[in-house]
Amino acid sequence: MRTARALSLLTGLLVTLPLASCGVFDSGPSAEDAASAYLRDFAAGDNAAAAGRTDAPETARKFLAETRRNLSPEKVEASVTGVDSGGGGSPTTAKFRVSWNFGSDRVWSYDGEFELRENDNAWKVHWQPAVVHPELGSGQSLHHQLDPATPAPVLGRDGTRLMGPQRLVRVTVVRKEVDNLPEVAGSLAQGLEPVAPGVTKRGIVEGAKETPENQAYTVVTLRLSDYRRVKSAIYELPGVRFPDRTALVASEQDYASQVLPAISKNRKDRLNGSDGWRVFTANSSGAELKTLHQVEPEPTEALRTTLSDKVQRAAENAVNPLDKPAMIVAMRPSSGGVLAVAQNRAADDKGALALTGQYPPGSTFKMATALAALEAGEVDIGTELGCPAERTFNGKTLPNAHHFDLGRVTMKKAFAESCNTTFAGLASRLPASALPTAAKKLGIGADFAIPGITTLTGEVPSSEEEVTRAVNGIGQGKVLASPFGMALASASVAHGSMPTPKLLESADTRVNEQAKRAPSEQALRKLREMMREVVRSGTATELSGLGEVAGKTGTAQFGDGSRAHGWFTGYRGDLSFAVLVTDAGTSERAVRVSKEFLSGIG
Secondary structure (H helix, E strand, C coil): CHHHHHHHHHHHHHHHHHHHCCCCCCCCCCHHHHHHHHHHHHHHCCHHHHHHCECCHHHHHHHHHHHHHHHCCCEEEEEEEEEECCECCECEEEEEEEEEECCCCCEEEEEEEEEEEEECCEEEECCCHHHCCCCCCCCCEEEEEEECCCCCCEECCCCCEEEEEEEEEEEEEEHHHCCCHHHHHHHHHHHHCCCCCCCCHHHHHHHHHCCCCCCEEEEEEEEHHHHHHHHHHHCCCCCEECCEEEEEEECCCCCCCCCHHHHHHHCHHHHHCECEEEEEEECCCCCEEEEEEEECCECCCCEEECCCHHHHHHHHHHHCCCCCCEEEEEECCCCCEEEEEEECHHHHCCCCHHHHCCECCHHHHHHHHHHHHHHHCCCCCCCEEEECCEEEECCEEEECHHHCCCEEEEHHHHHHCCCHHHHHHHHHCCCCCHHHHHHHHCCCCCEEECCCCCCCCEECCCCCCHHHHHHHCCCCCCCEECHHHHHHHHHHHHHCCCCCCECECCCCCEEEECCCCCCCHHHHHHHHHHHHHHHHCCCCHHHCCCCCEEEEEEEEEECCCCEEEEEEEEEECCEEEEEEECCCCCCHHHHHHHHHHHHHHC
């Protein structure tokens, strides 16, 4: 009996062992292992490997590759959150969680599940679109789309809109799609001429040839209104395309061209706000079906500047008619707020000359020379000084303009008539550091980090040499200044100390270098009186009917000395400004521009 029972038990054990080999004693990957491996490859973007873990590898590979291409994530994370082994005829399913990271804090997360089937002793993910997202059906696809926030406008000090969002159209040429490039380029240039006269056939051909033949070369970017003007003449040209976008642009073409683009670039993140975005499904024809996730764009508040639309337009109207590079910078002495920066097209072609150009300031620098002499205490505005036609310093002869000779006149009269020999003589007797010290008290040589723009005020070196001090004293030699620096100098005289320049109301200027102390009030009162006399009876009487204008003219020689720039800088009330007309010959054109500018303000 015992032997028979033992044999029976042994036979039962042998019968059950093959069954256990596919169950609890199986050493192969489990359903959860298979699900985890699929999600790991899916998250890594290894489409072929992930697809190989499904029961339809080629179909899955194509779908996964298309999904990656459509969504273009920076990173994907995916993990199994649970596995249900089924039972009673129910399928084995894995629950999972996926997070798509599109960058810039754009993350889309969701939960889903897929079925696992055992085939040839291995678990495979049963393929269907819902494996990627539970709401995806047959023939459907996923798509990611940005919804840019409308850029915030840039406002002037009085609330006038200076920049705002506008639709721009890029006119582009794809060389691969053009059989006769010169012919198309000629037709395109001719069609664009009313709104973009600078575009040429040659420029289009050269630009297109320098661009890979299957890529678009941008010929010009137009405002929508300008594009509509020329659309009929260019729309049907082969290989010419017109992608559009919304961007922040000035209220008018070339308006405040050296300030507003700089503000837009410098404050791009602040102005653009937070873009919105969404993920949606589409059918096989590309038609949108359903939005799965959406974040609305968050525009930001308008950016207010110190610029004055009225002052800016007056400045532009004054310089635009000139053929020589011409520019104006204006600011408020009481606050340092920049009111206008205007350049004509000839100046724009050379860069931000009004803000960073370095030019000999000529006789406008006599403001600093006069201040240094007055603070030294050896002269007063009533002191009589010689103003001969020329004066020699250590072998170098400096003349007055046109060799005028006033004999002996007061310092006030010599300043008003811009007597070189007088102020060269004063400068030659000053200590080596007197001119740079006085200049920096007025802001020339000061250095700032002004949010929104880059500026250079100028440079005034010290010198132990008498002749160098004499030449520097009349704004020649090694002295350099920008229109911005000279506008700041006049603002300093009007205000009583150097104001800190500012452009954006919400951003403070960092002062990197400035004078250790302000000019004495006594010296400033006398300098103001001399600057007022320039307009009452001196070299700028053309401005005498425009209110209480005070200032200083300047003719600044350059090169071999046969050519000269024309300057005027001054103030009226709470407005200071500097005008520079390059290669003007004399200061007369700068005075005339100043008159047009002040008349335009009213």
